[in-house]
Amino acid sequence: MKELIKYLVIRMTTRHAKTAIDIYKTLYNTKKDGKVICVDKPSLSVNSVPKSNSKKQELIDSLKYLKSKKTKTKKDRESIYTIEMVLKNM
Numbered sequence: 001m002k003e004l005i006k007y008l009v010i011r012m013t014t015r016h017a018k019t020a021i022d023i024y025k026t027l028y029n030t031k032k033d034g035k036v037i038c039v040d041k042p043s044l045s046v047n048s049v050p051k052s053n054s055k056k057q058e059l060i061d062s063l064k065y066l067k068s069k070k071t072k073t074k075k076d077r078e079s080i081y082t083i084e085m086v087l088k089n090m
Helices: 001-015 015-029 055-068 074-089
Strands: none
Touching: 001 015, 055 074
16 A cells, blocks of 8 residues: 555656656665665665775876777876876886
8 A cells, every 4th residue: 555655646747657656666676576666765785885095006097008009099198198197106
């Protein structure tokens, strides 16, 4: 009964039934058998967040990417030079 009321409130605030269904499915994850699973908190664990590299490592990675490109534009060459100078001064 609660699910029906939730859906009806969403349906009253949207123009189309399909949109209301999509919003409902986004807010309340549903299984294939039709049962509703309520999500209280987003499930984001510490291990799923990628570790950020240091700034120096990010510069090295971007320099490696720019140098590995087959066709380099003028902007790419300028970026390579700039990154090399920044790394040299670190």
